[in-house]
Amino acid sequence: MDILNIGEFESTPVRQLSLGQRMRADLCASLLHNPDILYLDEPTIGLDVVVKKNVRDFVKEVNRKRKTTVILTTHDMADIEKLCSRVLVIDKGSLIYDGNLEQVKDKFGFMERMELILEDELQDLNWFYENGIIEINRNEKDLVLKYDKTKINSSTILGYLMSKNTIKNFKVYETEIDEAIRIMYLKNDMKGNI
Incomplete structure (x- = not known):
């Protein structure tokens, strides 16, 4: 009570x-x-x-x-x-996942988002496109990048940026659980199962 x-x-x-x-x-x-x-x-x-x-x-x-x-x-x-601690995901009446929550994040939470504030506005974005950055949003000195962390990691991105600019602040956000579950459903629809 x-x-x-x-x-x-x-x-x-x-x-x-x-x-x-x-x-x-x-x-x-x-x-x-x-x-x-x-x-x-x-x-x-x-x-x-x-x-x-x-x-x-x-x-x-x-x-x-x-x-x-x-x-x-x-x-x-x-x-x-x-x-x-254990998660079962059902899609259209079929069990598509049975395991722990961390495995969901590991297997389907591969997208990361990095938000940066730079000293100077970044002019050339070609390196990002050539190195697998999926989404780029830029507003003067603010930069938001979305990328597949299995293809490029945050250290590589930060290393490149530090060679070209001064980073005043940055944050890296992992995929939230609902986004990982959404990706799981999308993969299930494309493959028929996981």
């Missing part, structure tokens, strides 16, 4: 509860008999960020303390990243 903050509405009739309150109460009720397996279907849909965190924390605690197996169906990639 403490983690899910149910005390604040425990005397309120169900019809007067908000969606978030009903979700929390249903989650609590589903665990009254200490089940071995808990099936959750979109447990955080429609919840605000604070309630989502509380629900995720609660599910993790139940899994850890009670050793309850949690089977979660969701489209919320943040739920997957925060709660799941």
